[in-house]
Amino acid sequence: MEKTFLMVKPDGVQRELIGEIVSRFEKKGFHLVGAKLMSVSKELAEQHYGEHKERPFFGELVDFITSSPVFAMVWEGENVIATARQMMGSTNPKDAAPGTIRGDFGVTVGKNIIHGSDSPESAVREIGLFFKEEELVEYSKLINNWIY
Ligand code: RTP
Ligand code: MG
Numbered sequence: 001m002e003k004t005f006l007m008v009k010p011d012g013v014q015r016e017l018i019g020e021i022v023s024r025f026e027k028k029g030f031h032l033v034g035a036k037l038m039s040v041s042k043e044l045a046e047q048h049y050g051e052h053k054e055r056p057f058f059g060e061l062v063d064f065i066t067s068s069p070v071f072a073m074v075w076e077g078e079n080v081i082a083t084a085r086q087m088m089g090s091t092n093p094k095d096a097a098p099g100t101i102r103g104d105f106g107v108t109v110g111k112n113i114i115h116g117s118d119s120p121e122s123a124v125r126e127i128g129l130f131f132k133e134e135e136l137v138e139y140s141k142l143i144n145n146w147i148y
Contacts, residue, residue: 003033003074004081004117005126010068011111013037018071021101021114024087025075029147034074034127034136040066048129060110072130078148081123084116 006025008018026032040048045062052058075084089100093112096103106112117123127136 001031001076002078002080002120002123003076003127004084004123005115005130006073006075006084006117007115007130008071008073009111009113009115010064010070012105012113013069013071015105015113017105017113020105021071022073024101025073025084028077028083028087029144030075030077030080030084031141031144032073033076033138034131035071036131036135037069037071038130039069042066044129048126057110064110074127074131074136081117081120085118088114088116 006021008021012018012021022032022035042062045065046053049058049061049065052061055061077083087100089096089102089106091102091112092109093102093106094109096106096112098104101114102112117126
């Protein structure tokens with residue numbers, strides 16, 4: 001089954017939105033297989049956002065993500081990568097539809113509450129950056145028989 005890496009960013013943690021965000025993915029029918037509250041080191045931030053190294057906002061992005069703890073998660077389910085991105089909404093909250101996480105809770109692009117992997121390749125890379133294999137838990141939930 002497909003897995004994705006999702007992360008409540010420092011603004012989401014500070015604003016006490018962890019529960020709200022976890023709840024949305026639980027209610028959707030996805031399966032939580034790993035989660036932890038953690039600080040992001042400068043090295044990890046630079047690796048995670050490596051694709052944006054040449055962008056003018058790279059320094060700000062690294063400073064922001066290392067400024068306060070994040071809540072890192074791995075979720076599993078059919079098409080979870082694309083569906084989670086839809087549930088997050090557009091990168092800039094001003095363009096994000098109501099009903100999406102960024103549309104409901106965000107205002108500015110620099111503080112847009114949540115990160116989600118944008119492709120299967122990013123998901124594998126990001127899960128590997130943030131989680132050791134033994135931190136991911138494989139288990140069954142009977143409720144999934146009513147979803148899949
Ligand atoms: P993310 O990686 O955080 O899930 O967000 P995303 O895919 O929707 O957007 P991406 O293009 O990967 O950009 C990463 C993060 O950089 C910040 N950003 N700032 N100041 C700016 O113009 C600007 N553009 C992007 C955002 O916080 C975005 O989530
Ligand atoms: Mg991205």
